[in-house]
Amino acid sequence: MEHAARGARAAGGLTIGLLPGDDPDDANEHIDVAIATGLGHARNAVLARTADGMVALGGGLGTLSEIALALRNRRPTIGIKTWRFDRQDRTEPELPIAENATEALDWLVMSAPHQLDERARSGFRQAFGYPPGAVAVAPGRINIIGEHTDYNEGFVLPAAIDRHIGVALRLRRDARIALRSDRYQASVEFDALPTRRQGNWADYVIGVTREIDQRYDPGPGFDAFVASDIPVGSGLSSSGALDVANAVAMLAARGIELPAVETARLCQAAENGFVGAHTGIMDPFTALTARGGNAILLDCRSMRDEHVPLPDGRFAWLLADSRVRHELALTAYNERRRECEAAATVLGLPSLRDAREADLPGIANPVERRRAQHVVTENSRVLQAADALRRRSPRGLGPLLYASHESLRLDFAVSCRELDCLVELAAGMPQVIGARMMGGGFGGCVLVLVEAGGIDDVEQHLAEGYADEFHKSPEFYRVRSVDGVMPERTT
Numbered sequence: 001m002e003h004a005a006r007g008a009r010a011a012g013g014l015t016i017g018l019l020p021g022d023d024p025d026d027a028n029e030h031i032d033v034a035i036a037t038g039l040g041h042a043r044n045a046v047l048a049r050t051a052d053g054m055v056a057l058g059g060g061l062g063t064l065s066e067i068a069l070a071l072r073n074r075r076p077t078i079g080i081k082t083w084r085f086d087r088q089d090r091t092e093p094e095l096p097i098a099e100n101a102t103e104a105l106d107w108l109v110m111s112a113p114h115q116l117d118e119r120a121r122s123g124f125r126q127a128f129g130y131p132p133g134a135v136a137v138a139p140g141r142i143n144i145i146g147e148h149t150d151y152n153e154g155f156v157l158p159a160a161i162d163r164h165i166g167v168a169l170r171l172r173r174d175a176r177i178a179l180r181s182d183r184y185q186a187s188v189e190f191d192a193l194p195t196r197r198q199g200n201w202a203d204y205v206i207g208v209t210r211e212i213d214q215r216y217d218p219g220p221g222f223d224a225f226v227a228s229d230i231p232v233g234s235g236l237s238s239s240g241a242l243d244v245a246n247a248v249a250m251l252a253a254r255g256i257e258l259p260a261v262e263t264a265r266l267c268q269a270a271e272n273g274f275v276g277a278h279t280g281i282m283d284p285f286t287a288l289t290a291r292g293g294n295a296i297l298l299d300c301r302s303m304r305d306e307h308v309p310l311p312d313g314r315f316a317w318l319l320a321d322s323r324v325r326h327e328l329a330l331t332a333y334n335e336r337r338r339e340c341e342a343a344a345t346v347l348g349l350p351s352l353r354d355a356r357e358a359d360l361p362g363i364a365n366p367v368e369r370r371r372a373q374h375v376v377t378e379n380s381r382v383l384q385a386a387d388a389l390r391r392r393s394p395r396g397l398g399p400l401l402y403a404s405h406e407s408l409r410l411d412f413a414v415s416c417r418e419l420d421c422l423v424e425l426a427a428g429m430p431q432v433i434g435a436r437m438m439g440g441g442f443g444g445c446v447l448v449l450v451e452a453g454g455i456d457d458v459e460q461h462l463a464e465g466y467a468d469e470f471h472k473s474p475e476f477y478r479v480r481s482v483d484g485v486m487p488e489r490t491t
């Protein structure tokens, strides 16, 4: 394997994966399939299956497309120190398989949304034997600050990230519905649009379709294929991206035009109604309207939004996934929302958006008072954070992120030991500007704003400290901001 692991020769004689000065004759001639994979510790690699087994063609700290571009340009070294495979020596099932290394590299060079578009399209063709009628690709998101404020008509500051879900679909002549995904093996089929929740990923597709049917005429059945590279349950809004990609593709297939805010409301209604998650508007709105390089300061009451510039390339966003997935997260989320509404009612206000700190002693129930305390202080932190971004002062975010975490931990009670540990570890690193738990809570990710040059050390520190405490490693995602939904394309 030493021979094979040193490099490979793709179709057309392109030699890739050799370090400068190595003998190209060492390259393996027989590449059958090339595969890209995300490895632990945020390292990515392009792998190839050769006659001798799997080899890493190139890898390191860049994104897959950067690594692929360097390989294609015959610059095979991008800080490659070790060849590594994922934990079980397997590639991840949802990752693409190309015909040969050259095709894999070309494919990888495409931008993230185009990759998902292509994956959704080819997955659809393979599953159903004909091309899709419409395809849409929607991103996941980070939320810089403003947690559990959206359903209280407050402020949020999210940005879309380079993780996406693509939905390819085609309307049928009958009422049947067939759903496939590259994440789950089993196909899901119905004779007609179900009226009951299924308790799985299909609910998001059904929920959105039901909302469209209710607003317009009931539509026909459809075949759909879902491709995803957003981890589920990490708080990166995989469900929001699925809702939006499905809504945009379905509306396009049915020739319906709907403004972004209305589409976001439709997605939220699907979650609140059919799915039973009483979520706010932040996730679908972000997936629909984000702009790369910017965060969205959204007022969830007026729906006025402002794009504020994210920190420049001297800083990076790192997500440390605790890999904790809490069974009762949905129930607890809905309970938090009820507590907030109860607190607003006690104060005689339409929502906690209108509450001031001075009002809080008027809430007799201590739990409801603490929930309100979080919402009131978090809204003010969002506005301060937006101001720091406008002033191009990313370091100003640090204290706000830590304060947000404390408020979510103590007053809103949606953190857990694993998330607290990651935040504490991050706070101990001089390269870290700030960190906090992100999303609905009870597990998922910690968001870390870090000096770009220190990101390796921070990851290592978090991985070691977390493993000491919990005997498992966090998953890391280095994310970049991207635009919102890729315009739907009817084909």
Ligand code: GAF
Pocket: 146, 147, 148, 149, 150, 151, 237, 279, 280, 281, 282, 283, 439, 440, 441
């Ligand atoms: C989830 C919900 F979908 C959002 O609406 C928001 O409430 C968030 O949790 C917490 O801020 O992502």
